[in-house]
Amino acid sequence: MDEKYDVVVVGGGAAGLSGALALTRARRSVLVVDDGAPRNAPAGHVHNYLGREGATPAELLASGRAEVAGYGGQFVDGRVTRAERMDDGFLVVLEAGGSVVARRLLITTGLVDELPDIPGVAELFGSDVLHCPYCHGWEVRDQPLGILGGPFGAHQALMWRQWSADVTLFQHTGPALTDDEREQLAARDIAVVTGVVEGLELDGGRLSGVRLAGADVVPRRALVVSPRFTARAGVLTSLGLATVPQEMNGHVVGSYVAADPTGATAVAGVWVAGNVADLRAQVIPAAAAGLNAAAALNADLIAEDVRLAVEARRLMAAHMFDEETWEERYRAQPAVWSGRPNAQLVAEASALTPGSALDVGCGEGGDALWLAARGWQVTAVDFATAALDRGAERAAALGADVAARIRWVHADVTGWAPDVRFDLVSAQFMHLPGEPRRALFTRLAAAVAPGGTLLVVGHHHSDLETSAHRVHVPDMFFTAEEVADSLDGGQWDVLVTEARPRTAGEHEGAGITVRDAVLRARRRD
Numbered sequence: 226m227d228e229k230y231d232v233v234v235v236g237g238g239a240a241g242l243s244g245a246l247a248l249t250r251a252r253r254s255v256l257v258v259d260d261g262a263p264r265n266a267p268a269g270h271v272h273n274y275l276g277r278e279g280a281t282p283a284e285l286l287a288s289g290r291a292e293v294a295g296y297g298g299q300f301v302d303g304r305v306t307r308a309e310r311m312d313d314g315f316l317v318v319l320e321a322g323g324s325v326v327a328r329r330l331l332i333t334t335g336l337v338d339e340l341p342d343i344p345g346v347a348e349l350f351g352s353d354v355l356h357c358p359y360c361h362g363w364e365v366r367d368q369p370l371g372i373l374g375g376p377f378g379a380h381q382a383l384m385w386r387q388w389s390a391d392v393t394l395f396q397h398t399g400p401a402l403t404d405d406e407r408e409q410l411a412a413r414d415i416a417v418v419t420g421v422v423e424g425l426e427l428d429g430g431r432l433s434g435v436r437l438a439g440a441d442v443v444p445r446r447a448l449v450v451s452p453r454f455t456a457r458a459g460v461l462t463s464l465g466l467a468t469v470p471q472e473m474n475g476h477v478v479g480s481y482v483a484a485d486p487t488g489a490t491a492v493a494g495v496w497v498a499g500n501v502a503d504l505r506a507q508v509i510p511a512a513a514a515g516l517n518a519a520a521a522l523n524a525d526l527i528a529e530d531v532r533l534a535v536e537a538r539r540l541m542a543a544h545m546f547d548e549e550t551w552e553e554r555y556r557a558q559p560a561v562w563s564g565r566p567n568a569q570l571v572a573e574a575s576a577l578t579p580g581s582a583l584d585v586g587c588g589e590g591g592d593a594l595w596l597a598a599r600g601w602q603v604t605a606v607d608f609a610t611a612a613l614d615r616g617a618e619r620a621a622a623l624g625a626d627v628a629a630r631i632r633w634v635h636a637d638v639t640g641w642a643p644d645v646r647f648d649l650v651s652a653q654f655m656h657l658p659g660e661p662r663r664a665l666f667t668r669l670a671a672a673v674a675p676g677g678t679l680l681v682v683g684h685h686h687s688d689l690e691t692s693a694h695r696v697h698v699p700d701m702f703f704t705a706e707e708v709a710d711s712l713d714g715g716q717w718d719v720l721v722t723e724a725r726p727r728t729a730g731e732h733e734g735a736g737i738t739v740r741d742a743v744l745r746a747r748r749r750d
């Protein structure tokens with residue numbers, strides 16, 4: 226058992242397992258907690274289940290469990306006593322001790338059949354004491370059947386007559402029959418017996434007759450009763466949901482927990498399916514409701530995942546130009562960058578004669594070290610001291626000559642201007658929002674000595690249309706042409722303006738093709 230799941234399903238019957246199957250297949254982490262008392266457990270077989278007609282309830286659940294487990298679903302055998310809302314989900318408390326956290330709950334705890342308090346009824350329920358003609362009618366066809374009277378006694382007797390010609394209605398404590406009902410029962414050869422039923426007669430553990438007050442016994446092979454269908458709603462009531470009485474023809478026949486057509490309850494994040502929400506649902510409708518709820522629940526999780534991702538992205542975008550953010554980023558890992566010089570610097574500067582160079586946004590100094598090793602006197606500027614320290618260490622490791630050729634300057638380039646000019650000014654992936662970026666590039670251009678080179682490289686706009694890992698701040702992307710346009714044509718020869726393809730590195734979406742905006746310009750002598 227993990228500590229946190231996307232979904233905890235409480236109740237591993239048809240509804241719960243079907244929901245869990247859809248959710249595990251939707252790649253959700255799912256825990257099913259089940260206390261092993263499915264409603265139809267007393268029945269020998271499950272009927273009206275297309276494709277698995279006549280399977281035992283246990284077989285059906287075992288294969289469902291295996292299917293869910295096959296997609297990574299986990300199981301706990303036990304009872305959930307209650308659940309609590311938390312800030313970002315639910316705490317689910319287990320009777321055996323311990324708890325788990327879930328982002329969403331699917332509650333499929335079924336119902337309890339509250340049986341008439343007649344000795345023998347509970348023991349034979351599901352075998353010879355029956356409630357549902359579609360579940361058992363075929364199995365007792367042509368047998369002597371009894372109907373235990375209640376508000377729907379005549380209705381049930383007429384219904385079960387479809388399966389057997391030998392039906393007796395025991396009026397028991399039910400209401401007096403109307404003239405119409407008497408006529409209908411007589412027309413269908415249904416006997417009516419008055420008197421209160423006191424018990425059942427058994428022979429070899431099977432029903433043999435129905436005993437009336439006064440000891441008369443009417444031989445019967447099966448007795449039909451009308452349980453009261455009470456939702457197993459303890460977990461739901463612990464979350465503040467109330468049960469609703471289910472009425473039929475003015476009589477309360479049970480209780481259920483109300484939900485919308487997808488199974489969503491009045492508590493956000495809590496779905497219900499199966500008998501707990503729909504007392505009439507047989508196994509297939511219960512399973513269908515579980516699937517339906519799972520799809521709605523998954524859609525809700527997807528919407529939340531998207532919202533969280535957008536928030537995270539916005540937060541990152543809001544802080545990506547902060548000194549503190551970068552400082553933390555460098556401190557958090559031994560190396561943020563590869564240590565190699567940027568590809569476009571190597572491509573554009575290899576042929577230049579070493580002189581003085583300014584490297585803005587130098588990071589851990591990959592470019593500065595490369596330039597210094599080639600004989601350049603480098604001023605390397607960054608606002609992250611952790612990065613500068615790392616660069617200085619690496620320079621020292623390369624040798625005293627290289628180290629002596631680099632001056633590490635701690636400054637925020639958005640408010641900094643050099644007091645000397647350089648033979649090469651290089652800005653590699655120095656991304657800022659539009660206005661501060663344009664102001665910086667203007668200052669950088671002014672820092673190029675006559676005959677010197679301005680080299681500006683950045684992520685091209687078109688990367689936003691690829692799967693490259695780029696922060697979605699369109700304003701911070703630029704083209705080489707935009708930079709070229711900002712230069713005074715009378716003072717500059719623009720030598721390169723390209724959207725140059727490059728195979729992306731590991732951290733930016735390995736393997737795909739991205740484009741670098743590359744501007745190289747030479748200030749006239």
Ligand SMILES: Cc1cc2nc3c(=O)[nH]c(=O)nc-3n(C[C@H](O)[C@H](O)[C@H](O)COP(=O)(O)OP(=O)(O)OC[C@H]3O[C@@H](n4cnc5c(N)ncnc54)[C@H](O)[C@@H]3O)c2cc1C
Binds near residue numbers: 236268334335350460
């Ligand atoms: C005798 C009988 C025979 C039936 N025969 C048929 C038939 O032939 N065909 C048919 O289609 N339908 C039949 N039904 C109806 C069938 O049982 C239901 O349609 C079906 O069980 C509903 O599925 P469910 O998942 O909603 O609930 P259930 O199958 O009852 O599953 C609910 C599960 O939740 C668990 N649970 C409850 N509370 C907790 C808790 N707090 N913590 C952990 N676990 C909990 C229970 O142990 C149970 O395993 C029959 C019903 C009865 C009573």
